[in-house]
Amino acid sequence: MHNQTENKTPKLDTILSHIGINHDEATGALISPIHFSTTYQHPEFGQSTGYDYTRTKNPTRTNLEEALASIESGQFAIATSSGMSAIVLALDIFPVGAKIVASRDLYGGSFRWFNDQEKRGRFFFDYVVTEKDMLGAISKETDVVYIETPTNPLMIEVDIAKVAKKAHENGATVIVDNTFYTPIYQQPLTLGADIVVHSATKYLSGHNDVLAGAVIVKEAALYEQLLYNLNTTGPVLSPFDSYLVMRGLKTLSLRMQRATQNATEIVNFLRQHAAVKSVLYTGLGGMISFKVKDQSKIPTIINSLSVITFAESLGGVESLITYPTTQTHADIPQAVRASYGLTDDLLRLSIGIEDVSDLIDDLKLALAEGEKNDEV
Ligand SMILES: *Cc1c(COP(=O)(O)O)cnc(C)c1O
Secondary structure (H helix, E strand, O other), X not given: OOOOOOOOOOOHHHHHHOOOEOOOOOOOOOEOOOOOOOEOOOOOOOOOOOOOEOOOOOHHHHHHHHHHHHHOOOOEEEEEOOHHHHHHHHHOOOOOOEXXXXXXXXXXXXXXXXXXXXXXXXXXXXXXXXXXXXXXXOOOOOXXXXXXXXXXXXXXXXXXXXXXXXXXXXXXXXXXXXOOOHHHHOOHXXXXXXXXXXXXXXXXXXXXXXXXXXXXXXXXXXXXXXHHHHHHHOOEOOHHHHHHHHHHHOOHHHHHHHHHHHHHHHHHHHXXXXXXXXXXXXXXXXXXEEEEOOHHHHHHHHHHOOOOEEOOOOOOOOOEEEOOOOOOOOXXXXXXXXXXXXXXXXXXXXXXXXXXXXXXXXXXHHHHHHHHHHHO
16 A cells, blocks of 8 residues: 555545455566465564464465455454354453343354353343344343344344444444445444454355355454454465455445346336245345245245345345345254244345346246146
């Protein structure tokens, strides 16, 4: 960043498009090299370039981490090997027996790990569905408030600022999983959250070709604890994967805008369709959930799609459809799922950047196939 004017902070889109450039003073390479070396030569006994061993610190990862901190309006970031390792890293700094208030409608993998921790007495969870319940559940006993907003897949939103205020009054730390909205639509640290986690596998990377995670904080004290645990246990992001995330991030803003545009049109289409019972969409981003009137038609609908791919995951340039019941949320018992509205008639779409008319035609055809069987 040596050739940028000091007195003006660039806007988010400029920061994004400039990620990782102009870092190589030795050659002037616009795009920084990928540093594969796991170890670093010391200039002299007792000296270090700042890099010693790649588990501790790697120049390519550092470039990504600076970018992640910047786009989330944080001070420090850690790039991890997956979203799950970011979540584990963030929670592992809390003491044994810590009490956590968490969104009930969580990413299935987060719920699985939370549940395992609870069984071992590592953490205790109080799950809540709405913002009102979350505010009500926070007390002096609470150590951590863990938020997904919007939730996955029910798209329930909470006001981070309101929750953070109540949490801080009670001495609790606020963690937000910002995978769905990304800093384009929501910067939790500016709203009072203490720690942001991401599955960078999703929108941040955006191309379904890299598994990655991120933890971003404002406070040095939190960062030091996270860094100590990171260096001790080693769930770091590889140099090549760090490069891929940087490459993806450059177009984050464009991809999010297009996903929102496409999703808005698809929501309008789905809301008017006779086979659709309800549509869950917040108005921002590419994630849509919808419930069908006849759940038995779900296999036919899914099998009839050809532009939209039936696959897990989300946030890529290509549209995917997921059936949470048997895929992302299969580890949550059916009764628990049903208790908070994650019913077996729900399908989840991750809308990409294709031409929206192709996506709508695809859904039209698949939903029509689903209705055909009615006459049998
Ligand atoms: C996918 C996902 C995770 C887990 O991330 P991985 O990169 O798959 O380990 C966590 N939270 C949310 C909201 C996700 O969508």
